[in-house]
């Protein structure tokens with residue numbers, strides 16, 4: 001007689017939940033996924049507005065380092081949609097100044113030589129002090145960043161005396177682009193980890209963009225893959241609480257009052273939502289869950305602006321230390337499917353998407369005020385090409401709690417995917433894995449969580 005399939009309830013349909021659903025379906029589990037919103041994808045979600053234009057939760061750059069994400073995309077036939085850009089990082093400054101960190105196609109660390117000697121902005125002395133500060137990183141490699149987790153990056157930079165200009169112009173937008181918090185808040189470990197990977201693996205800092213909307217080229221294909229193999233997905237279905245009794249999860253109560261149960265429960269929720277659905281008893285009983293209360297989500301705002309002309313020819317991610325747009329891209333250059341406005345071609349004209357951060361002070365402002373501040377930053381960085389430019393359309397998405405804030409000393413509190421409750425597992429960018437809260441992190445955490453469930457079902 002055929003053995004009955006073990007069932008898993010996946011709570012949350014972001015990239016982590018969808019990846020875990022795929023992995024579990026592949027391993028023969030009966031999977032049901034519950035998503036609160038009408039759209040799947042969480043922080044990588046995208047949807048069309050009433051005029052037929054795609055809106056995204058935020059600009060998503062595909063870092064060369066995310067191998068696990070590309071393995072997944074190959075499995076679902078979506079990797080072809082990643083368009084790799086020239087291997088360089090360009091910073092746009094107030095008044096129209098620029099500098100670029102170029103790379104050579106050579107083994108590490110030679111690939112970074114042009115970034116150090118010919119970026120066109122930082123003086124040799126500045127780059128020399130900076131290179132000297134990285135000696136411990138070069139010697140100890142990935143064992144060094146964890147030893148600096150007690151410091152903010154600004155504190156670390158001060159100790160290493162590489163000068164304010166590098167901190168302000170290069171690392172401020174980098175910290176804001178990575179986690180939407182400034183160098184005075186972000187743990188030094190995060191920036192050092194990223195720098196170490198960029199230093200050690202030449203292709204890690206290469207950036208890609210999707211050909212079009214994440215819904216069409218990542219989230220949709222993932223969903224279809226699992227549904228075609230029997231997984232059941234329910235959108236518009238929020239989880240209210242996990243029901244805990246006798247040391248195990250006995251079911252989940254939905255926001256509509258229904259109760260569902262399964263052999264295993266996999267929470268793929270953002271940290272603030274996870275804290276809401278976890279029973280208080282569990283948090284009081286187990287430090288593992290109590291620690292989760294220490295995490296908080298970072299606010300961020302995404303803005304799109306369509307202009308009536310081309311402001312920049314750059315077909316790549318762009319950083320800006322000045323103004324409110326630390327990281328952005330002209331999607332009309334990077335993302336071929338997005339050369340449209342209200343269903344008509346929008347070619348040879350800019351369609352920007354900006355990540356607006358830090359957003360704590362800005363998130364309460366009106367839509368008009370935020371768009372106006374973003375527009376001012378654009379005009380400040382492109383004084384020539386933006387002269388007389390008109391805004392044809394703008395969109396705005398506010399996310400009050402996005403990725404978890406990786407503040408100093410938080411690393412030790414990141415939970416493993418396996419929990420002390422035998423039938424409860426966690427996944428998501430905040431759980432313990434290499435890539436923090438990112439697409440790579442969501443996928444890696446889902447891979448780990450699915451493996452843990454497989455082990456548990458095998459009685460290991």
Ligand SMILES: Cc1cc2nc3c(=O)[nH]c(=O)nc-3n(C[C@H](O)[C@H](O)[C@H](O)COP(=O)(O)OP(=O)(O)OC[C@H]3O[C@@H](n4cnc5c(N)ncnc54)[C@H](O)[C@@H]3O)c2cc1C
Pocket residue numbers: 011012013014015016017034035036037040041042043044057058059060061062063237238239240268269270273277300301302355399402403427428429430436437438439440441442
């Ligand atoms: C503006 C922005 C830009 C970003 N840019 C990049 C980038 O360039 N590169 C990169 O790698 N990463 C980027 N990220 C980070 C990346 O999007 C996330 O790390 C990743 O998508 C997290 O996936 P997740 O599945 O862990 O969480 P989420 O995407 O948050 O998914 C959680 C899901 O759970 C659902 N949910 C919540 N509560 C409930 C409930 N009670 N019941 C049922 N469902 C519920 C949510 O609706 C959501 O769909 C960016 C994030 C933002 C916000």
